[in-house]
Amino acid sequence: MSGAGDRTVLAVEGLDVGTGHTPLLRDVTFSIARGERVGLIGESGSGKSLTALAVMGLLGEGLHARGDVRLSGRTPATRNLLEVGEREMARLRGDAVTMVFQEPMTALNPTMRVGAQVTEVMRIHGTRDTAGARARAVELLDQVGLPDPAHLARSYPHELSGGQRQRVVLAIALANDPALLICDEPTTALDVTVQATVLDLVVRGVQERDAAMLFITHDLAVVATVCERVLVMYGGRIVEAGPVGEVFADPRHRYTQGLIGASDLAGERGRRQRAALPTIQGTVPPAGRFPDGCVFRSRCAHATDECATLPGWTPRREGDGPGQGSAPGEVGRAAGYACFHPAGGAA
Amino acid sequence: MVLRLLHRAMVFVLSVLAASVLVFAFMRVLPGDPARVALGINASDASVAALREQFGLDRPVVVQYLDWMRGMLTLDPGIEFISKAAIGPQIADRLQVTLILVTTSMILAVLVAVPVGIWMAVRHRHVDGVVMSAASQVGVAIPAFLAGIVLISVFAVRLRWVPSGGWAVPAQDPVGFLQRLVLPSIALAGVQAAVLARYVRSAVLDVLREDYLRTARAKGLRPVQALWRHGLRNAAVPVVTVLGLQLATLLVGAVVIERVFVIPGLGSLLLDSVAQREILTVQTVVMVLVVATLLITFLVDALYLLIDPRLRTGSR
Amino acid sequence: MSEVQGAAADAVTDSGQVPAGGSRGRHLNPSLVVGGAIVAVVVGLALLSYVWTPYQPMRVLPVEPYQTPNAEHWLGTDRLRRDVLTQILVGARTTLFVGVVAVGVAALVGVPLGILAAMSPGWPGQLVMRANDVLLAFPALLLAIMFAALYGGSTRVAMIAIGIATIPAFARITRSGALGVMRTEYVVAARSAGRSPLGIAVRHVVPNVAGLVIVQASVSFAIAILAEAALAYLGLGTPTGQASWGRMLYEAQTTLRSAPHLALIPGAAIALSVLGFNLFGDGLRDWLDPRLEDR
Numbered sequence: 001m002s003g004a005g006d007r008t009v010l011a012v013e014g015l016d017v018g019t020g021h022t023p024l025l026r027d028v029t030f031s032i033a034r035g036e037r038v039g040l041i042g043e044s045g046s047g048k049s050l051t052a053l054a055v056m057g058l059l060g061e062g063l064h065a066r067g068d069v070r071l072s073g074r075t076p077a078t079r080n081l082l083e084v085g086e087r088e089m090a091r092l093r094g095d096a097v098t099m100v101f102q103e104p105m106t107a108l109n110p111t112m113r114v115g116a117q118v119t120e121v122m123r124i125h126g127t128r129d130t131a132g133a134r135a136r137a138v139e140l141l142d143q144v145g146l147p148d149p150a151h152l153a154r155s156y157p158h159e160l161s162g163g164q165r166q167r168v169v170l171a172i173a174l175a176n177d178p179a180l181l182i183c184d185e186p187t188t189a190l191d192v193t194v195q196a197t198v199l200d201l202v203v204r205g206v207q208e209r210d211a212a213m214l215f216i217t218h219d220l221a222v223v224a225t226v227c228e229r230v231l232v233m234y235g236g237r238i239v240e241a242g243p244v245g246e247v248f249a250d251p252r253h254r255y256t257q258g259l260i261g262a263s264d265l266a267g268e269r270g271r272r273q274r275a276a277l278p279t280i281q282g283t284v285p286p287a288g289r290f291p292d293g294c295v296f297r298s299r300c301a302h303a304t305d306e307c308a309t310l311p312g313w314t315p316r317r318e319g320d321g322p323g324q325g326s327a328p329g330e331v332g333r334a335a336g337y338a339c340f341h342p343a344g345g346a347a
Numbered sequence: 348m349v350l351r352l353l354h355r356a357m358v359f360v361l362s363v364l365a366a367s368v369l370v371f372a373f374m375r376v377l378p379g380d381p382a383r384v385a386l387g388i389n390a391s392d393a394s395v396a397a398l399r400e401q402f403g404l405d406r407p408v409v410v411q412y413l414d415w416m417r418g419m420l421t422l423d424p425g426i427e428f429i430s431k432a433a434i435g436p437q438i439a440d441r442l443q444v445t446l447i448l449v450t451t452s453m454i455l456a457v458l459v460a461v462p463v464g465i466w467m468a469v470r471h472r473h474v475d476g477v478v479m480s481a482a483s484q485v486g487v488a489i490p491a492f493l494a495g496i497v498l499i500s501v502f503a504v505r506l507r508w509v510p511s512g513g514w515a516v517p518a519q520d521p522v523g524f525l526q527r528l529v530l531p532s533i534a535l536a537g538v539q540a541a542v543l544a545r546y547v548r549s550a551v552l553d554v555l556r557e558d559y560l561r562t563a564r565a566k567g568l569r570p571v572q573a574l575w576r577h578g579l580r581n582a583a584v585p586v587v588t589v590l591g592l593q594l595a596t597l598l599v600g601a602v603v604i605e606r607v608f609v610i611p612g613l614g615s616l617l618l619d620s621v622a623q624r625e626i627l628t629v630q631t632v633v634m635v636l637v638v639a640t641l642l643i644t645f646l647v648d649a650l651y652l653l654i655d656p657r658l659r660t661g662s663r
Numbered sequence: 664m665s666e667v668q669g670a671a672a673d674a675v676t677d678s679g680q681v682p683a684g685g686s687r688g689r690h691l692n693p694s695l696v697v698g699g700a701i702v703a704v705v706v707g708l709a710l711l712s713y714v715w716t717p718y719q720p721m722r723v724l725p726v727e728p729y730q731t732p733n734a735e736h737w738l739g740t741d742r743l744r745r746d747v748l749t750q751i752l753v754g755a756r757t758t759l760f761v762g763v764v765a766v767g768v769a770a771l772v773g774v775p776l777g778i779l780a781a782m783s784p785g786w787p788g789q790l791v792m793r794a795n796d797v798l799l800a801f802p803a804l805l806l807a808i809m810f811a812a813l814y815g816g817s818t819r820v821a822m823i824a825i826g827i828a829t830i831p832a833f834a835r836i837t838r839s840g841a842l843g844v845m846r847t848e849y850v851v852a853a854r855s856a857g858r859s860p861l862g863i864a865v866r867h868v869v870p871n872v873a874g875l876v877i878v879q880a881s882v883s884f885a886i887a888i889l890a891e892a893a894l895a896y897l898g899l900g901t902p903t904g905q906a907s908w909g910r911m912l913y914e915a916q917t918t919l920r921s922a923p924h925l926a927l928i929p930g931a932a933i934a935l936s937v938l939g940f941n942l943f944g945d946g947l948r949d950w951l952d953p954r955l956e957d958r
Binding site: 621 | 793794796797798799800801802804805808809810811812813814885889892893896897899912915916919920923926927930933934935937938941942945
């Protein structure tokens with residue numbers, strides 16, 4: 001699949017996740033290249049976290065994933081991660097692919113010293129010997145901007161603030177120089193004043209390692225500052241994708257348009273739109289209650305009978321080939337949308 | 348941490364004092380005339396007066412209480428009202444037997460309950476987990492003395508593998524000792540194991556839902572490793588509480604089991620004293636059991652501080 | 664991956680998605696159904712014994728002793744030539760009576776104490792809880808033995824002792840529930856509106872801790888049954904001549920070899936009732952608070 005010289009780190013194709021009878025994610029397809037920072041946005045309930053957990057292989061019991069997920073870290077991706085065993089998956093987790101979770105207050109083990117928790121991830125994967133890992137842990141804690149890291153390594157999580165704990169989680173995630181870092185709303189639970197610093201650290205950490213990043217958030221402003229490309233998710237499907245600047249300035253999918261209109265990001269034009277469409281009507285339906293065809297049509301002001309069939313993927317620009325960061329398998333999904341009545345653009 | 352320990356120790360001492368007042372009030376003040384209670388309704392006034400005289404039961408209540416407390420603290424609570432036998436040495440002998448029984452049972456219960464409880468939690472959505480969980484519910488419902496009776500009827504009466512009761516001094520007759528220890532320990536441990544396993548299950552289930560366990564998985568630990576390295580210590584916190592409570596329950600449960608298996612422990616001494624109306628002995632044995640219970644609670648609190656660093660720094 | 668099913672639960676709730684099956688409202692769980700059924704059967708048997716028993720209760724019959732279950736005597740006869748089924752039925756009465764009185768005493772004293780402890784943060788609350796901790800060191804059995812030493816063994820002494828020993832359980836659970844209620848906005852509002860503490864207790868606290876108390880009652884009932892049986896077995900509870908499951912066990916112990924059914928039948932009755940009340944309590948808790956499921 002990924003040939004030599006390919007910069008693709010993560011290639012997800014046709015990912016379906018669901019319980020026995022309820023589909024939760026459908027046909028999720030995207031890829032991320034080395035050094036690329038991709039945002040995944042959408043309202044609560046759109047399936048963002050589930051996408052991340054599916055890639056990590058951390059879906060819970062009762063949830064099943066089908067499709068194709070390939071990761072090329074230090075070795076080329078040859079196997080579908082959904083098919084490898086737990087043992088092999090565990091070898092990748094924390095090493096080639098790591099994750100920062102939303103809730104720093106509970107993400108760390110309360111009965112274990114902070115330094116030991118950082119050291120552990122290196123010991124698990126044998127990247128360093130005990131002494132080396134210990135020294136490196138202090139270094140990492142220093143890199144994520146924690147004061148007096150040598151002393152702090154000996155404290156317990158409850159002695160740290162939320163922002164400090166999230167830095168520790170980030171240090172753990174960066175310890176083994178991952179090829180892919182997944183961040184699931186890493187700053188949502190933090191004070192506004194701390195958010196910017198932590199975001200900065202995340203971006204710097206990823207850049208230094210030339211790692212790929214998947215950044216999940218519902219905060220469009222954060223995506224705008226952190227990411228280069230954005231995926232918009234609704235009802236368990238990716239409804240639009242493209243470079244952040246283009247998508248935010250000129251959203252095509254009506255859902256994206258609504259999201260932007262409802263956000264602080266909305267510029268002059270957005271605000272005008274907001275007057276007409278202050279928020280997206282209605283609420284996100286519960287899982288399994290999304291309509292057939294276009295998942296957004298039950299809330300869309302532009303929906304017609306045509307929307308009862310599933311809209312195909314339209315590339316943002318005519319003749320768009322496999323864009324930057326797209327694997328050969330997913331022609332043109334790097335920038336495009338799935339909507340019969342797109343907004344803006346050529347129209 | 349030291350402050351905290353001191354505080355707990357103070358609570359312990361105060362609780363013991365309060366409990367001793369309670370026991371004394373129940374046994375000596377409430378019934379009116381302990382000498383009359385001891386000798387029975389048909390006793391002659393002269394003998395009642397003699398007893399009162401001999402044991403100073405006509406002195407003010409406070410003096411009697413202090414006298415009793417001094418006896419307890421010097422480990423010499425005096426002699427029995429009627430048989431005139433010294434209480435202290437009896438309690439020491441019997442306590443030894445009871446402690447052996449209780450400790451063995453506790454160890455047995457923990458050895459069974461912890462792995463079973465973890466298994467039930469990890470497999471709680473699978474048939475085996477559900478079946479074990481249901482079985483533990485049934486186990487909780489079986490009283491220890493019933494288990495004892497059933498064990499006797501099967502292994503002692505029918506199969507004749509072990510004696511149906513009695514006791515042997517370990518140093519003199521090690522084999523006989525072990526033979527007589529086996530059934531009562533199992534009877535006593537069985538119910539406790541069922542209760543404990545349910546608590547372990549629920550504690551592990553709680554831990555399995557914790558974010559930090561997901562973090563551990565995200566670090567590259569396999570499920571069992573994550574639970575082992577990060578889960579169990581945290582799950583231990585609520586389990587330790589239950590262990591303490593259970594140890595206390597076992598002490599009292601031993602009273603019944605000693606009766607079932609005719610074991611000369613503290614429980615037998617208590618019941619015999621009740622039958623012979625040896626009020627002072629009853630009062631003293633009850634106090635020993637209560638102090639043991641309170642001591643266990645105190646030790647559990649102290650153990651907490653070791654397990655959970657959050658508590659340690661709480662009042663630093 | 665079973666170990667980290669939590670991740671799935673989180674993922675699903677994070678994204679606000681609830682798997683099909685829709686709203687996880689109150690639904691009957693197996694514990695509640697099975698426990699409820701067993702409790703109903705025990706209560707039914709006790710009630711039945713008032714209108715019908717196969718033979719006159721405690722009556723010595725002109726038949727062979729130690730009969731195994733047969734057509735005449737469905738559960739056999741005991742050493743004193745009494746019908747076992749009759750004793751089991753009447754024994755159910757004793758069991759429930761002891762349970763109701765003991766739990767009633769404990770709840771009537773414990774619940775107000777718990778509410779008091781929660782609503783008065785100063786020394787009265789502290790005192791109640793400290794006293795509670797001390798009382799906690801006196802298990803039902805120990806208290807009953809103490810009382811029996813003074814007043815002799817009887818059903819009444821057993822009930823009262825078990826009741827007193829159960830007070831801390833009720834005080835504790837009520838206090839923790841009430842503390843939660845006291846923090847809610849509507850209580851804070853009611854307090855700032857100047858509503859009297861008693862008014863708040865009656866209007867807000869009691870209804871909100873009722874569920875907890877009922878669950879505790881069911882669990883305590885099971886413990887009371889066990890304690891009564893143990894006391895009767897020790898000869899410190901229900902005296903000879905009155906039907907009690909524990910008493911039956913005690914009397915059967917000497918004939919374990921020749922007539923084990925005389926011990927097994929009351930033993931099974933005790934275990935089954937305890938199981939019933941335990942399951943019922945568990946089921947009730949899940950039913951009242953579906954979030955706690957799986958515990």
